[in-house]
Amino acid sequence: GAVVSQHPSWVICKSGTSVKIECRSLDFQATTMFWYRQFPKQSLMLMATSNEGSKATYEQGVEKDKFLINHASLTLSTLTVTSAHPEDSSFYICSAPAPGREEETQYFGPGTRLLVL
């Protein structure tokens, strides 16, 4: 079945640095991908919708200059956390709509755990 991958699976960085997270659809194309953030024991909060060939759409309260999204191709979206701070430490998950008849469902990546020291 269709698979979405994320890289890296975990990352530790110093405060003030930038971190890039990749989300790839492995055997299908995705013109849209979604980025979520999940804090411990909480639900997934939608951060933004990544659109291939155009600007990302951010949810209310999410800083677009802090969380840069680039949908470089039909199989790759990247999320860059700029000038990361400890409060950005979280579990970041991407998803892509399933192709064909299943398009109402989503395939989720395995997530990237970010720890900012």
Place this chain on the structure above:
Amino acid sequence: SQQGEEDPQALSIQEGENATMNCSYKTSINNLQWYRQNSGRGLVHLILIRSNEREKHSGRLRVTLDTSKKSSSLLITASRAADTASYFCATVSYSSASKIIFGSGTRLSIRP
């Protein structure tokens, strides 16, 4: 933004018992989906129920949807230790195709 609430927040039952989780949402929906998440992992899609459906089955899963009450329930029958996970309902509205908004989740623990 979070669409709705799930009840209970945490549930612990004996293996073999049935587990019921409830979800309430706020806006009109196109469909409602249930996902499962093992600790620290990505999500796995379990089942989708459309707004014109009232009940759906898949293996040991049974989902109901009451659009008048804006609520849904997920029943897992004959629970197994491997069912231990967090379960989330998620809604897709008519106005934002493909965009999924998650509920608060239920942490299910199955005691062997």
